[in-house]
Amino acid sequence: xxxxxxxxxxxxxxxxxxxxxxxxxxxxxxxxxxxxxxxxxxxxxxxxxxxxxxxxxxxxxxxxxxxxxxxxxxxxxxxxxxxxxxxxxxxxxxxxxxxxxxxxxxxxxxxxxxxxxxxxxxxxxxxxxxxxxxxxxxxxxxxxxxxxxxxxxxxxxxxxxxxxxxxxxxxxxxxxxxxxxxxxxxxxxxxxxxxxxxxxxxxxxxxxxxxxxxxxxxxxxxxxxxxxxxxxxxxxxxxxxxxxxxxxxxxxxxx
Numbered sequence: 001x002x003x004x005x006x007x008x009x010x011x012x013x014x015x016x017x018x019x020x021x022x023x024x025x026x027x028x029x030x031x032x033x034x035x036x037x038x039x040x041x042x043x044x045x046x047x048x049x050x051x052x053x054x055x056x057x058x059x060x061x062x063x064x065x066x067x068x069x070x071x072x073x074x075x076x077x078x079x080x081x082x083x084x085x086x087x088x089x090x091x092x093x094x095x096x097x098x099x100x101x102x103x104x105x106x107x108x109x110x111x112x113x114x115x116x117x118x119x120x121x122x123x124x125x126x127x128x129x130x131x132x133x134x135x136x137x138x139x140x141x142x143x144x145x146x147x148x149x150x151x152x153x154x155x156x157x158x159x160x161x162x163x164x165x166x167x168x169x170x171x172x173x174x175x176x177x178x179x180x181x182x183x184x185x186x187x188x189x190x191x192x193x194x195x196x197x198x199x200x201x202x203x204x205x206x207x208x209x210x211x212x213x214x215x216x217x218x219x220x221x222x223x224x225x226x227x228x229x230x231x232x233x234x235x236x237x238x239x240x241x242x243x244x245x246x247x248x249x250x251x252x253x254x255x
Contacts, residue, residue, distance in 0.1 A: 007082065009255075013079075013255075014255060016072070016075040017075060017076065017079050017250070017253055017255065018250045018251070018253070019068070019071075019072040019075065019250075020072035020073055020074075020075040020076040020079070020104070020250075021072075021076070021246050021247075021249050021250035021253060022072065022246065022247060022250050023068065023069040023072035023073055024072070024073065024076065024104070024107075024246050025242075025243040025244065025245070025246025025247050025249075025250070026056070026069065026243065027049055027052050027053065027056075027069065027107065027243075028052075028185075028239055028240070028242050028243030028246065029240055029243035029244070030052030030053075030055050030056055031047065031048065031049055031051070031052045031215070031239055031243075032236045032237070032238075032239040032240035032243060033052075033055070033236075033240075034046075034047045034051055034052060034055060035047050035219050035232060035235065035236035035239060036232075036233060036236040036237075038219060038220070038223060038232060039223065039228075039229045039230075039232040039233045039236060040229065046216045047215060047216045047219040047220070048214055048215040048216040049107055049110065049215065050110055050114070051216065053066065053069070053107075053110055053111050053114045054114055056069065056114075057114050057115065063115055066111050066112075066114055066115035067111075067112075067115055069108075069111045070108045070109075070111035070112045070115065071108075073104045073105075073107050073108035073111060074104070074105070074108045076100075076101075076104040076108075077101050077104045077105045077108065079255075080097045080098070080100050080101035080104065081101055083097050084097050084098060084101075140204040140205075141204075143200055143201070143203065143204035144200070144201050144204045144205070146197075146200050147197045147198065147199070147200030147201035147202075147204065148197065148201065149197070150193055150194075150196050150197030150200060151193070151194050151197030151198065151201075152197075153193050153197075154189075154190045154191065154192070154193030154194035154195075154196075154197060155190065155194065156190070157186045157187070157189050157190030157193060158186070158187055158190035158191075158194075160186045160190075161182075161183045161184070161185075161186035161187035161190060162183075162187075164179060164182075164183060166182050166183075166186055167179060167182070168254070169249065169253065169254055170249065170252045170253070170254060171252055171253070171254045172251075172252045173252075174248065174252050175248070177248075178245060178248035178249075178252075181241045181242070181244050181245040181248065182241075182242070182245040182248075182249075184237075184238050184241040184242070185238060185239065185241040185242025185243070185244075185245045186242065187238060188234075188235055188237075188238020188239050188241065188242065189238070189239065189242055191235060191238070192215060192218055192219070192235065192239070195218040195221060195222065196214060196215060196217070196218045199217055199218060199221060219232060219235070222235065
């Protein structure tokens with residue numbers, strides 16, 4: 001058995017993945033809490049994963065917790081990389097694993113930045129990049145393409161929720177409650193991705209980089225709609241459901 005395969009079958013490796021998925025769930029719960037506060041006009045934090053990490057950092061022992069979250073997320077990156085190299089995956093699952101590894105890596109780096117006091121607004125950075133791209137002819141086409149890709153990810157999340165395809169990530173006796181939380185969570189995340197993608201496309205078509213942004217911009221856009229507070233509350237509950245699902249996932253993750 002190779003060293004990589006030995007690592008994949010070790011108890012510390014399993015424990016690290018469990019901690020990582022719990023950390024991932026905590027981030028989503030914090031995003032949901034900030035979104036809920038935004039729905040009632042009480043939020044001062046950016047309603048995004050970056051804002052969630054900043055919220056965590058502001059709590060007692062927040063710095064320590066941020067490092068635990070960062071280490072857990074980096075472990076998930078290793079999990080997906082080993083899965084790519086030694087797992088028996090088809091092309092679709094390899095693409096999915098690579099995408100997840102990037103998400104975990106970005107979140108882990110963000111946690112480190114917040115822990116050392118250098119975290120910045122993600123939505124603001126995305127608008128700056130959008131403005132630079134729009135200064136070039138092909139830039140607007142690229143932004144539209146990014147928007148379409150994000151919408152595609154959102155639709156795929158919805159598909160996973162409807163078909164319960166996410167259960168392929170689970171092994172062992174998984175409760176119906178966990179599956180229900182996963183369906184609600186993936187569907188809510190799908191809606192958020194679709195809104196973000198539409199905003200990117202709208203920004204390019206309207207030549208307005210201020211309309212492009214991440215999750216924070218998307219949630220504020222939802223809040224501004226008729227019955228926006230109600231819609232945002234429902235979405236926050238959905239994101240929270242995904243956070244709780246991650247706890248169940250951590251116990252039954254397919255290694």
